[in-house]
Amino acid sequence: MKEDINVIKEIRNGKKNEFVWIVKKYEDRLYSFVLRMVQNEEDALDLTQESFIKAFKGLDKYDERYSFKNWIFTIASHHTIDFLRKKGKIKETELLEKDVGKPYIPRIDRIIADERARKLEHEIAQLPDNYRMVILLKYKEEMRIEDISKIMDAPVGTVKIWLHRARTQLKKRMAK
Amino acid sequence: MRRKASKKQNGFMKNDNEDFEFMTMLSELRDVQAPHRLKKELYRKLGIFYFPIYWKVLSLMFLSVLSGIIYLFAQRFVRLLSSKFSLNGLLNQLSLVYTKTAQAVSIIKVGKHLEDVFFAFASPWMVFGFAFVSSILILIFVKLAKQTTRGNAVLIRF
Numbered sequence: 640m641k642e643d644i645n646v647i648k649e650i651r652n653g654k655k656n657e658f659v660w661i662v663k664k665y666e667d668r669l670y671s672f673v674l675r676m677v678q679n680e681e682d683a684l685d686l687t688q689e690s691f692i693k694a695f696k697g698l699d700k701y702d703e704r705y706s707f708k709n710w711i712f713t714i715a716s717h718h719t720i721d722f723l724r725k726k727g728k729i730k731e732t733e734l735l736e737k738d739v740g741k742p743y744i745p746r747i748d749r750i751i752a753d754e755r756a757r758k759l760e761h762e763i764a765q766l767p768d769n770y771r772m773v774i775l776l777k778y779k780e781e782m783r784i785e786d787i788s789k790i791m792d793a794p795v796g797t798v799k800i801w802l803h804r805a806r807t808q809l810k811k812r813m814a815k
Numbered sequence: 816m817r818r819k820a821s822k823k824q825n826g827f828m829k830n831d832n833e834d835f836e837f838m839t840m841l842s843e844l845r846d847v848q849a850p851h852r853l854k855k856e857l858y859r860k861l862g863i864f865y866f867p868i869y870w871k872v873l874s875l876m877f878l879s880v881l882s883g884i885i886y887l888f889a890q891r892f893v894r895l896l897s898s899k900f901s902l903n904g905l906l907n908q909l910s911l912v913y914t915k916t917a918q919a920v921s922i923i924k925v926g927k928h929l930e931d932v933f934f935a936f937a938s939p940w941m942v943f944g945f946a947f948v949s950s951i952l953i954l955i956f957v958k959l960a961k962q963t964t965r966g967n968a969v970l971i972r973f
Contacts, residue, residue: 656863662854670849684850688857695861759840778841810837 643707650698658695665708666691669715672775676719678764686722690715712780713790716772720791723768755813762812769793770805777802918957925953 643664649657669690674683694701694711701710763771772791776782782790788798858865928949 655861656865658861658863659858659865662857666849666853667846670853671844671846674847680850684853687849688853688860691857692860756840756844760844763844774841778838779844781842806834806837813837 644703647698647701647703647707650695655695661694661707661711662691665711668780669711672712672780673715673719675760675763675775676768676772677722682722686718687715690718693718706786708780709782709786709790712776712782716776716790719772720768758813759809762809765812766805766808770801770808773798773801774805774809921956922953925949925956 643661646657646660650661666687670683670687673686673690674680677683677686690711693714697714701707763774766774769791773787776787776790777784784795784798784802788795791798793801854865
């Protein structure tokens with residue numbers, strides 16, 4: 640697999656077909672992340688596509704000193720947040736206790752054999768959007784708190800609090 | 816007091832283990848495979864030409880089968896041609912074509928000459944007589960020009 644930075648240099652030099660490598664490398668990760676956030680396959684597909692298009696068109700703005708993965712996840716996260724806001728789906732933390740039943744993601748359900756992992760997926764889906772995003776970015780994508788705070792446009796302290804609360808919530812639910 | 820402290824420590828250790836296990840589970844969440852149409856639509860929108868790998872494999876297979884078939888057909892065809900025609904036979908055919916063409920040309924020339932003769936003679940009887948003699952001569956020439964075969968040899972008596 641080619642290094643991101645080399646691929647980006649080639650794309651900037653006019654070889655736009657090299658973007659295929661970027662798509663190949665990140666499509667599943669980005670799609671999974673967005674799908675877990677919006678919990679609808681069609682919306683996730685559109686948002687992932689739009690994120691890639693935005694990344695492709697804004698490639699000149701990308702600063703090579705920073706991680707490309709973080710950059711593309713920032714685009715996808717912003718896009719997802721905008722989408723959820725527009726749909727009025729952003730839930731505040733207080734809504735958590737209501738345990739709003741969301742439609743379960745059949746695609747994810749099908750591929751997970753392990754019962755505990757399935758339960759975890761289910762419980763992640765029940766979290767408020769900002770908690771879910773923090774949990775996914777921190778543990779699934781292994782990002783630093785500082786990067787997450789930039790992605791989510793929130794102070795580091797707030798992200799830490801969200802992360803702590805999200806973890807506590809999840810653990811409680813998993814113990815049930 | 817000491818027992819209480821050790822109990823608390825055990826509690827922390829248990830919590831740490833749980834946390835570790837929990838985080839491992841989170842990090843091991845499986846990625847969902849993106850639908851194929853994501854790539855297809857995306858590349859179309861970006862104007863990127865992309866030929867999926869399975870299409871590449873299928874095209875290569877199809878082309879190799881096609882080239883194999885063409886090669887076999889060409890080989891058969893060449894064999895068929897070489898069995899039907901020898902070099903001598905081909906030369907014979909060419910000389911035959913040449914003779915027939917020469918005959919046709921000579922007849923046309925004689926006809927043209929007759930036309931000149933017709934205009935040259937004022938008296939129609941003379942023309943008639945000349946045409947009669949000429950036609951007999953032409954017939955004799957044509958008969959003479961006809962090829963005859965004797966065995967494998969082609970004889971042209973003209």
